[in-house]
Amino acid sequence: MLQYKKLSKTYPDGTEALKEVSFEVEKGDFLVIIGLSGSGKSTLLRCTNRLIDPTSGEILWNGEDIASLTQNQLRPVRRKIGMVFQQFNLVKRLSVLYNVLSGRLGYMDNWKSLTYRFSKEDKDKAMKALERVGLTKQAWKRASELSGGQQQRVGIARALMQEPEIILADEPVASLDPVLAHTILGYLEKLNKEDGITVICSLHYLDLVQRYATRVIGLRDGRVVYRGTGEDIRNMT
Ligand code: ADP
Ligand code: ADP
Numbered sequence: 001m002l003q004y005k006k007l008s009k010t011y012p013d014g015t016e017a018l019k020e021v022s023f024e025v026e027k028g029d030f031l032v033i034i035g036l037s038g039s040g041k042s043t044l045l046r047c048t049n050r051l052i053d054p055t056s057g058e059i060l061w062n063g064e065d066i067a068s069l070t071q072n073q074l075r076p077v078r079r080k081i082g083m084v085f086q087q088f089n090l091v092k093r094l095s096v097l098y099n100v101l102s103g104r105l106g107y108m109d110n111w112k113s114l115t116y117r118f119s120k121e122d123k124d125k126a127m128k129a130l131e132r133v134g135l136t137k138q139a140w141k142r143a144s145e146l147s148g149g150q151q152q153r154v155g156i157a158r159a160l161m162q163e164p165e166i167i168l169a170d171e172p173v174a175s176l177d178p179v180l181a182h183t184i185l186g187y188l189e190k191l192n193k194e195d196g197i198t199v200i201c202s203l204h205y206l207d208l209v210q211r212y213a214t215r216v217i218g219l220r221d222g223r224v225v226y227r228g229t230g231e232d233i234r235n236m237t
Helices: 041-048 071-079 096-105 110-114 120-132 148-160 178-195 206-212 230-236
Strands: 002-010 016-025 030-034 056-061 081-084 166-169 198-203 215-220 223-229
Touching: 002 041, 016 041, 016 056, 016 215, 016 223, 030 041, 030 178, 030 206, 041 166, 041 198, 071 081, 081 148, 096 120, 096 148, 120 148, 120 178, 148 178, 166 178, 178 198, 178 206, 198 206, 206 230, 215 230, 223 230
Parallel strands: 030 198, 030 215, 081 166, 166 198
Antiparallel strands: 002 016, 002 056, 215 223
16 A cells, blocks of 8 residues: 655755655554654654655555655545654644544644634534544533643544545653553554554554554664564564
C-alpha cells in the first residue's frame, strides 16, 4: 500500500535524521515504529504527509510518489491521512466539537475553524466521530477542561473527520500514564480492525508494541535496524 524507498532527510543544520529508509506498509497494518528519542520516528511520520519535505527517496502510494508531489497535488493525499500528535495539538480554549470539526479543514489548520462556517453534515459527522471515542457528552466543553487521555481521544476524533485511509500517530501515548496508553491504543486498534484504517504509530515501550503491532520497524540513528511482525516480537518475550 505504502512503499518507502531509500527515504532520506537531512535538516538544514546538517542533521541526517533519516538515512535511506526503505520498508512497506500493507493496507490494514497497525505498523509500529520503535526507536529511541532522536532515532527519526517523528521525521519519518512527518515526511509521510509532507509536514516536512524529505531530502531524497520515494514514498509510493497508489502509484504516486508522495515525496515529489507539489503543494496542490498534496491536498487530496493529505485529506486521506489523519494525524495524531504526542501533545494532542488542540486549541484548548475552543470547544471539543470545534476541535474535531477543524479536522475537516485538513491536518493542522486548527485556527481556521474559528471563522469557517461548518455545515450541518459536518457537525453530524463530528458528533459521530466523538461517539467513536466515547466523548459525545463532552462536545461543548472547552478542550482545556478535559483530561489528557480525553484530549487525545479528541485528537483521534479530529483525525476521523477526514475519513482517513491512514492515521499517523506520533508518540500518541508518550505523555499519558500506562493505563491511559492502553485506552488510547485500544481506540486506534478498534479503528484499525473495524474500519480498516491503516495505522502507522511510533511508540517506545516494547510491551505496548507487542500488544498492538501487526508489523514493526525499528529505527536507530535514522536507519532501519529491525523489521518484523507483531508475532515476532511476541515470540521473543
Ligand atoms: P524521534 O521522533 O525518534 O525522537 P526525530 O525525528 O524527532 O526523532 O529526530 C531525529 C533527529 O533529527 C534528531 O537528531 C533530532 O534532533 C533531529 N531533528 C528533528 N527535527 C529537527 C529540525 N527541525 N532541525 C534539525 N534537526 C532536527
Ligand atoms: P518529538 O520528540 O516529539 O519529535 P521534539 O521535542 O524533539 O519533538 O521536537 C519538537 C520540535 O522541535 C519539532 O518540530 C522538531 O522538528 C524540532 N526539533 C527537534 N530537534 C531539533 C533540532 N536539533 N534542531 C531544530 N529543531 C529541532
